[in-house]
Amino acid sequence: xxxxxxxxxxxxxxxxxxxxxxxxxxxxxxxxxxxxxxxxxxxxxxxxxxxxxxxxxxxxxxxxxxxxxxxxxxxxxxxxxxxxxxxxxxxxxxxxxxxxxxxxxxxxxxxxxxxxxxxxxxxxxxxxxxxxxxxxxxxxxxxxxxxxxxxxxxxxxxxxxxxxxxxxxxxxxxxxxxxxxxxxxxxxxxxxxxxxxxxxxxxxxxxxxxxxxxxxxxxxxxxxxxxxxxxxxxxxxxxxxxxxxxxxxxxxxxxxxxxxxxxxxxxxxxxxxxxxxxxxxxxxxxxxxxxxxxxxxxxxxxxxxxxxxxxxxxxxxxxxxxxxxxxxxxxxxxxxxxxxxxxxxxxxxxxxxxxxxxxxxxxxxxxxxxxxxxxxxxxxxxxxxxxxxxxxxxxxxxxxxxxxxxxxxxxxxxxxxxxxxxxxxxxxxxxxxxxxxxxxxxxxxxxxxxxxxxxxxxxxxxxxxxxxxxxxxxxxxxxxxxxxxxxxxxxxxxxxxxxxxxxxxxxxxxxxxxxxxxxxxxx
Amino acid sequence: xxxxxxxxxxxxxxxxxxxxxxxxxxxxxxxxxxxxxxxxxxxxxxxxxxxxxxxxxxxxxxxxxxxxxxxxxxxxxxxxxxxxxxxxxxxxxxxxxxxxxxxxxxxxxxxxxxxxxxxxxxxxxxxxxxxxxxxxxxxxxxxxxxxxxxxxxxxxxxxxxxxxxxxxxxxxxxxxxxxxxxxxxxxxxxxxxxxxxxxxxxxxxxxxxxxxxxxxxxxxxxxxxxxxxxxxxxxxxxxxxxxxxxxxxxxxxxxxxxxxxxxxxxxxxxxxxxxxxxxxxxxxx
Numbered sequence: 183x184x185x186x187x188x189x190x191x192x193x194x195x196x197x198x199x200x201x202x203x204x205x206x207x208x209x210x211x212x213x214x215x216x217x218x219x220x221x222x223x224x225x226x227x228x229x230x231x232x233x234x235x236x237x238x239x240x241x242x243x244x245x246x247x248x249x250x251x252x253x254x255x256x257x258x259x260x261x262x263x264x265x266x267x268x269x270x271x272x273x274x275x276x277x278x279x280x281x282x283x284x285x286x287x288x289x290x291x292x293x294x295x296x297x298x299x300x301x302x303x304x305x306x307x308x309x310x311x312x313x314x315x316x317x318x319x320x321x322x323x324x325x326x327x328x329x330x331x332x333x334x335x336x337x338x339x340x341x342x343x344x345x346x347x348x349x350x351x352x353x354x355x356x357x358x359x360x361x362x363x364x365x366x367x368x369x370x371x372x373x374x375x376x377x378x379x380x381x382x383x384x385x386x387x388x389x390x391x392x393x394x395x396x397x398x399x400x401x402x403x404x405x406x407x408x409x410x411x412x413x414x415x416x417x418x419x420x421x422x423x424x425x426x427x428x429x430x431x432x433x434x435x436x437x438x439x440x441x442x443x444x445x446x447x448x449x450x451x452x453x454x455x456x457x458x459x460x461x462x463x464x465x466x467x468x469x470x471x472x473x474x475x476x477x478x479x480x481x482x483x484x485x486x487x488x489x490x491x492x493x494x495x496x497x498x499x500x501x502x503x504x505x506x507x508x509x510x511x512x513x514x515x516x517x518x519x520x521x522x523x524x525x526x527x528x529x530x531x532x533x534x535x536x537x538x539x540x541x542x543x544x545x546x547x548x549x550x551x552x553x554x555x556x557x558x559x560x561x562x563x564x565x566x567x568x569x570x571x572x573x574x575x576x577x578x579x580x581x582x583x584x585x586x587x588x589x590x591x592x593x594x595x596x597x598x599x600x601x602x603x604x605x606x607x608x609x610x611x612x613x614x615x616x617x618x619x620x621x622x623x624x625x626x627x628x629x630x631x632x633x634x635x636x637x638x639x640x641x642x643x644x645x646x647x648x649x650x651x652x653x654x655x656x657x658x659x660x661x662x663x664x665x666x667x668x669x670x671x672x673x674x675x676x677x678x679x680x681x682x683x684x685x686x687x688x689x690x691x692x693x694x695x696x697x698x699x700x701x702x703x704x705x
Numbered sequence: 706x707x708x709x710x711x712x713x714x715x716x717x718x719x720x721x722x723x724x725x726x727x728x729x730x731x732x733x734x735x736x737x738x739x740x741x742x743x744x745x746x747x748x749x750x751x752x753x754x755x756x757x758x759x760x761x762x763x764x765x766x767x768x769x770x771x772x773x774x775x776x777x778x779x780x781x782x783x784x785x786x787x788x789x790x791x792x793x794x795x796x797x798x799x800x801x802x803x804x805x806x807x808x809x810x811x812x813x814x815x816x817x818x819x820x821x822x823x824x825x826x827x828x829x830x831x832x833x834x835x836x837x838x839x840x841x842x843x844x845x846x847x848x849x850x851x852x853x854x855x856x857x858x859x860x861x862x863x864x865x866x867x868x869x870x871x872x873x874x875x876x877x878x879x880x881x882x883x884x885x886x887x888x889x890x891x892x893x894x895x896x897x898x899x900x901x902x903x904x905x906x907x908x909x910x911x912x913x914x915x916x917x918x919x920x921x922x923x924x925x926x927x928x929x930x931x932x933x934x935x936x937x938x939x940x941x942x943x944x945x946x947x948x949x950x951x952x953x954x955x956x957x958x959x960x961x962x963x964x965x966x967x968x969x970x971x972x973x974x975x976x977x978x979x980x981x982x983x984x985x986x987x988x989x990x
Contacts, residue, residue, distance in 0.1 A: 208893075211890075211892060211893075228842075229841075229842060232841040232842055233841065236840075236841060238841070262800075262804060262891055263800040263804040263806040263809075264800075266796040266797060266799050266800035266804075266895075267796070267797050267800050267812070269793050269796060270793035270794065270796060270797045270858075270861050270862040270866075271797075271862065273793070273855070273858040273859050273861055273862075274819070274859060274861070274862050276834075276859065277831065277855065277856055277858065277859020277860075278819055278827070278859045278860065279819065280830070280834070281827030281828075281830035281831050281834065281859075282819070282827050282830075284827065284830035284833075285827045285829065285830050288829065288830075330930070330931065331930060331931045331932060334930050334931075492726075495722065496722060496723070496726050499718070499719045499722035499723060500719065500723060502715070502716060502719055504715065504716050505716055505719050505720065505723075507720075507723075511723040511724075511726075511727060514727045514730060514731060515723070515726050515727055515730050516730075517730055517731065517734055518730050518733070518734065520965055520968050520969045520972055521734060521737075521961070521965050521968075522919060522920055522937070522938070522961060522964040522965055522968065523916075523920045524920045524922050524938045524941075524942070525937075525938075525941055525957070525960070525961035525964055526733060526737075526961070528941075528942065528945055528957070529733060529736065529737055529957075529958065529961065530733065532748050532945075532950070532954065533733065533736065535748065537749070538748055538749035538751075538951075540736050540751075540752065540753065543752060544753070568729065568730070568733065571726075572730065622864055625820075625821060631922075631923055632920070632922055632923070635922075635923075636922070636942070661923075664828075664829060672829050675829070676829070679827075683821055686821045687818060687821040690817075690821060
């Protein structure tokens with residue numbers, strides 16, 4: 183029975199489409215694919231050699247797995263979304279997620295100046311640091327060299343033995359024979375270059391079996407004996423001359439003597455939540471932190487609100503079709519947007535200069551703008567207004583054009599004045615359109631490092647607290663903690679970073695939720 | 706009401722606002738221009754109206770500093786980083802807009818959340834990562850173009866991806882469906898159909914990324930220490946540090962004007978898309 187019906191039926195069936203896997207493949211597409219994957223393999227092979235040479239087997243494993251995974255992903259017809267998501271995600275993981283997690287983990291340690299490496303590193307540093315000259319020891323001829331920039335590159339000592347004339351390279355890892363004089367790749371510092379870095383050179387020590395080689399002036403070096411030694415049994419540093427003992431304190435990551443004296447070189451240990459509680463319990467830090475937090479909100483809201491209101495006002499002023507020169511006005515107004523902002527921030531800083539700044543000159547006054555808290559805060563907000571309003575102006579102009587003219591006409595018919603029509607119809611519509619933008623602008627300004635660092639550097643600072651100034655944002659405050667002159671405190675800086683993250687995330691999440699609610703009401 | 710009063714009420718005030726805004730916008734730029742051609746080249750001798758016109762600051766900038774290197778570094782890094790990051794972002798936006806997969810909503814939210822942690826807060830970690838990278842692979846380590854580009858690409862997925870996803874969503878899905886029926890692969894749909902249609906938002910994201918990268922100071926300041934490897938922001942900042950602040954001001958302003966050239970160039974090149982893309986981006990968020 184089936185055969186009878188089957189015959190005519192098959193003729194009526196539409197031609198079957200090809201299965202999706204057999205999509206058209208162009209020659210150009212295929213070649214591009216092969217080239218890109220070839221490039222990937224080539225880069226992976228190139229990257230593998232240093233890993234093998236350095237015995238970084240875990241790194242090599244990650245590299246091989248990633249490459250194999252990528253090859254599989256782009257050779258299989260499956261997992262289409264992943265093909266598009268993976269490239270960006272790889273960078274995101276390496277350069278954002280991983281550093282963020284790392285930062286988060288340092289927040290629980292005392293990582294910073296004096297607490298950088300392991301305990302063994304600290305012991306080596308203490309021993310080499312305590313080297314003093316033994317009378318009658320050999321004096322070597324010394325030249326100071328570097329592989330990088332003479333002003334900033336890492337230093338090495340080129341040491342010539344007066345007896346044999348043999349040259350050796352010495353750095354924090356010890357001595358090794360040099361392959362030339364000066365060895366290939368090294369630049370010898372001139373007397374002038376060396377003397378500008380004399381403090382570094384004085385502190386520089388090359389560890390040797392008996393003690394360390396240190397400099398005596400800029401052209402001579404000697405081998406000396408370590409006065410302080412680590413006693414593994416007592417787990418303490420002992421001074422062989424005075425007999426003083428500094429036992430290790432594992433909870434603080436430092437060697438602390440009975441009289442409370444603490445050696446500068448310590449090591450990294452976990453301190454739990456101490457960095458987080460310090461922001462609230464340490465009186466100096468707590469008052470600075472709260473003040474900075476409040477100003478940070480004022481600054482972010484002031485910058486965003488100010489640029490938005492002024493930009494919108496200008497956009498509305500330029501809305502009328504009866505107005506001439508609109509195009510010219512627009513171009514001239516948005517010019518600040520085209521100027522490099524980092525440079526203009528520095529220019530503004532100098533325009534606020536007390537003695538020869540443009541603002542005092544033009545106004546004929548003598549105000550120390552960046553010297554008192556209120557004027558400095560006003561100044562940075564004004565700079566933000568200048569930098570930011572052209573963008574808001576452009577965006578509101580676009581959004582205003584998107585509001586249908588019928589709406590405004592309708593309000594006119596209903597008897598609304600221009601202000602009422604703006605307040606009741608245009609503004610709510612604008613806000614719906616621009617709220618996401620305003621929120622991201624807020625989040626950006628909350629952490630607007632350049633705006634503060636390049637103008638006031640956080641100042642003016644109160645006399646009693648050089649760490650937190652009147653215009654400091656949390657981010658510039660954190661930067662000073664981590665990289666500032668008075669000793670780096672990465673652990674604490676990381677803890678503050680996490681606070682910043684939580685504040686911005688919460689504010690943004692709440693406002694995004696509110697926007698959505700608003701949108702449902704109006705649309 | 707007289708005709709003049711009516712004109713003032715309806716049009717005149719608009720001109721007043723526009724003129725005041727233009728003055729506000731142009732004031733600092735005029736100052737930079739005047740300081741750049743000021744023959745004395747110091748901050749104390751600079752004013753709104755230059756005392757003379759001379760190219761000294763420009764020629765000193767060229768001969769006394771590595772300005773040429775800085776300029777090339779900045780343009781290359783910013784161009785590479787913004788082009789690649791727009792491309793990566795567009796790829797991801799395509800997946801988020803056109804494909805339905807597990808973890809799509811979570812992924813979008815996670816992108817937004819990660820953005821809230823500004824990349825440079827993690828600068829200590831980045832510094833440690835790159836210390837290792839420089840030891841192993843010097844060509845992509847400190848003081849290199851690729852090192853900087855790689856770091857900036859870490860921020861490629863983020864707000865831009867959201868902006869683009871919103872724009873992709875406005876392109877009717879029927880377009881790709883009909884292309885699919887005609888036998889186009891997803892790669893062809895992406896490159897040949899969608900990318901041309903979303904070019905305004907690509908242009909805007911590209912411009913914003915370019916401006917952002919060329920102005921980026923903090924990461925560059927930590928990663929580029931060698932004189933010739935610096936970017937414009939790091940190099941020019943160094944010109945007006947400490948005691949040099951007054952004497953180098955003219956050179957600094959000359960450099961500022963030259964720095965505006967690539968930005969203005971990109972702006973002009975992408976101009977026809979800009980207003981459309983900005984407003985569309987704003988509406989879509």
